[in-house]
Amino acid sequence: MDKLEKSSHNLIFYIQHNVPIIQLGKAAISLLAMYYMSNKIKCALFDPLNNIPGPFYRRFFPHFGNIGLKSGERFRLTEYYHRKYGHVVRVGPDALSVSDKDIIKQILVIDDFEKGPAYSRLQNGGEASMLDLISKDLHRRRRRAISPAFSTKYIKSLEPFFASSVESLIKKIDSEIEKTKGNEEFGTIDIWHITKCMALDVIGETAFGGTFNMIDNDDHIVPSTILKLMKILEFVISYPWVTKIPFLKRNKRIPQLSNFVKNLIKSRLESNVKRDDILQILVDTMEAEDKRDRLTEYEIITETILFLVAGSETTSNTIGFALIEMCRNPDSLEKLFIEIDGVDLDGGSNVFNQNQLKNLPYLNAIIKETMRLNTMPANGLERMVTRDIILKGDIFVPKGTKVRCNISVAQVHPEYWSNPSAFKPERWLEDSNEKASPSAYFPFSAGSRNCIGKDFALNEMRLVLATLIKHYYIEPIPEQMVAAMEKRHYLTLTIASSSFKIRMKRRFS
Known part of the structure; x- marks a missing residue:
C-alpha cells in the first residue's frame, strides 16, 4: 500500500x-x-470468502485455469475441484461453485437470486432472451407473455405436428438402412445427427407452421451453424474479455442463423395469415393490452433463436445420450423393448400418442436416468447473491458473490446416490430397492427460472425413443461407443465427434 x-x-x-x-x-x-x-x-x-477452500491462484485469476483445456472441457475442471475441495469451492475472487443439494435449493428456489453476469455475455448486443435476462422482473414479464406457448393444453394440441416429424424420421431411417444394410439387414445410421435434424423439424412444425425438411436436407446450414454458435458462446463464457472486441458481437458472428429466423418472421408478418403455432403466439404479443407484455420484432427474433437453439440441442442430445446409455447397457434396452411391445399402436399409425407414453414407468425412468448422468448445463447455473447470506448454517457469503450451482456434480454425488456413476433406470421405479434422490435432481433447473419448455421436451423425448424402440432393433458399433465417451460442453452437453452411429434393422414392416 x-x-x-x-x-x-x-x-x-x-x-x-x-x-x-x-x-x-x-x-x-x-x-x-x-x-x-x-x-x-x-x-x-x-476477503470474507477466504475460509472457503479452493485453488489459491483463482483468488487472483479466475479464468486462468481455462487456459490449456480442450475446447468444451471446462466442466471437467469444476468436477475436479469438487472432488478435491468438497461441496463448496471458491473459484474466483468473488465466485463460488456449489454442489450441495440443499445449498442449490436455497440459491435457486428459496432465495431465488437473479442470474449472474455470465448470462449477460450471451446477450446479442444488449438484447436479451429469456435465457439470459438478468432482471427477475423483466424475466417475469417475458415469461408471462410467452407461457401460453408452453401450456399443457397447447402442447397437447401440437401432437399431430410431433407425429408428422417422427413419421419423417422413420422414413429417413428406413431409407438409410436400405442404402447401407449388409447381409443381416442391419444398416448404419448416424442417429445423433438425424435426431438433431428431426428436433429442428419438430420446431418448424410446431413453431413456424411447417417443417424445415432438415431430415431430408443433409446440407442445410442451420444445424452446423447452431453448433458453431454454441462453441463461440462457450468460449465467450470461458474468456469474458472477448466480449470487449467489437467484431465479436453476436449478431455479427451468426448472420446465417439470424437471417434464417428474420426471414421466417418477416414472411409471417407480411402474410397476414394467422396460424395456430408458437410463432403466432409471440407475434400476437406485439398487440398485447398491457404494454409491458408486448414484444418488439427484435425481441421476437431473439426468443425465436433461443427456442430454435435450446429446443433442438438439449432435446436431441438427451435422446442421443439415452441411446448411447442403452447400447452400453443391453439389459436396460431389453427391458424397454418389453415395455414398449406391451403398448399397441393405434390402427394405421406408426407413432404413439402421448397418453400411451406419459405413464410408462421404464421409458420415463430411462429418460430420468439419462438426464441425471448427462446434465445439459454441465457447467452449472450462475446466480448473483444480492444480499449477505448464510449457507448451511455457518458459511457466510457476502453480497456481490457469484454462486454457480453445479447440478451435474450433485446428480452423481455418492452422498446422494448409490452407485452414482452407474446407469440404473430401476432407481426411479416405485418398487426398486435402490431409490433415487429427487431432492438432488435438477435437470430442468429449479425456481422461477426453471426451463419453460420442460413438458415440450419430455413429450418429444418419449415419442422419439418409444417409436424407435417399437420399429427397430438396435446394435452398438464398438468404435463409436469408444468415441462417444468423449463429452464436450458448448452451453449444453454433447459428444466431441457430433456424430454417433448405430446399426439398426426393422423389427417389422
Whole structure:
C-alpha cells in the first residue's frame, strides 16, 4: 500500500510540473497496475470468502485455469475441484461453485437470486432472451407473455405436428438402412445427427407452421451453424474479455442463423395469415393490452433463436445420450423393448400418442436416468447473491458473490446416490430397492427460472425413443461407443465427434 501511495504522489507531481506525456503515461500505467494488484492481494488475503477452500491462484485469476483445456472441457475442471475441495469451492475472487443439494435449493428456489453476469455475455448486443435476462422482473414479464406457448393444453394440441416429424424420421431411417444394410439387414445410421435434424423439424412444425425438411436436407446450414454458435458462446463464457472486441458481437458472428429466423418472421408478418403455432403466439404479443407484455420484432427474433437453439440441442442430445446409455447397457434396452411391445399402436399409425407414453414407468425412468448422468448445463447455473447470506448454517457469503450451482456434480454425488456413476433406470421405479434422490435432481433447473419448455421436451423425448424402440432393433458399433465417451460442453452437453452411429434393422414392416 505504501508503494501505491508513493506512485499516486509521483503522478500528481508529474502533472503539476508538466512532465512529458510519455513519462506521464508510464506513471499512470504503473499506478493502475499497482492499484489492480493491491485489490487482488487484499481480496486474496483478507476477503470474507477466504475460509472457503479452493485453488489459491483463482483468488487472483479466475479464468486462468481455462487456459490449456480442450475446447468444451471446462466442466471437467469444476468436477475436479469438487472432488478435491468438497461441496463448496471458491473459484474466483468473488465466485463460488456449489454442489450441495440443499445449498442449490436455497440459491435457486428459496432465495431465488437473479442470474449472474455470465448470462449477460450471451446477450446479442444488449438484447436479451429469456435465457439470459438478468432482471427477475423483466424475466417475469417475458415469461408471462410467452407461457401460453408452453401450456399443457397447447402442447397437447401440437401432437399431430410431433407425429408428422417422427413419421419423417422413420422414413429417413428406413431409407438409410436400405442404402447401407449388409447381409443381416442391419444398416448404419448416424442417429445423433438425424435426431438433431428431426428436433429442428419438430420446431418448424410446431413453431413456424411447417417443417424445415432438415431430415431430408443433409446440407442445410442451420444445424452446423447452431453448433458453431454454441462453441463461440462457450468460449465467450470461458474468456469474458472477448466480449470487449467489437467484431465479436453476436449478431455479427451468426448472420446465417439470424437471417434464417428474420426471414421466417418477416414472411409471417407480411402474410397476414394467422396460424395456430408458437410463432403466432409471440407475434400476437406485439398487440398485447398491457404494454409491458408486448414484444418488439427484435425481441421476437431473439426468443425465436433461443427456442430454435435450446429446443433442438438439449432435446436431441438427451435422446442421443439415452441411446448411447442403452447400447452400453443391453439389459436396460431389453427391458424397454418389453415395455414398449406391451403398448399397441393405434390402427394405421406408426407413432404413439402421448397418453400411451406419459405413464410408462421404464421409458420415463430411462429418460430420468439419462438426464441425471448427462446434465445439459454441465457447467452449472450462475446466480448473483444480492444480499449477505448464510449457507448451511455457518458459511457466510457476502453480497456481490457469484454462486454457480453445479447440478451435474450433485446428480452423481455418492452422498446422494448409490452407485452414482452407474446407469440404473430401476432407481426411479416405485418398487426398486435402490431409490433415487429427487431432492438432488435438477435437470430442468429449479425456481422461477426453471426451463419453460420442460413438458415440450419430455413429450418429444418419449415419442422419439418409444417409436424407435417399437420399429427397430438396435446394435452398438464398438468404435463409436469408444468415441462417444468423449463429452464436450458448448452451453449444453454433447459428444466431441457430433456424430454417433448405430446399426439398426426393422423389427417389422
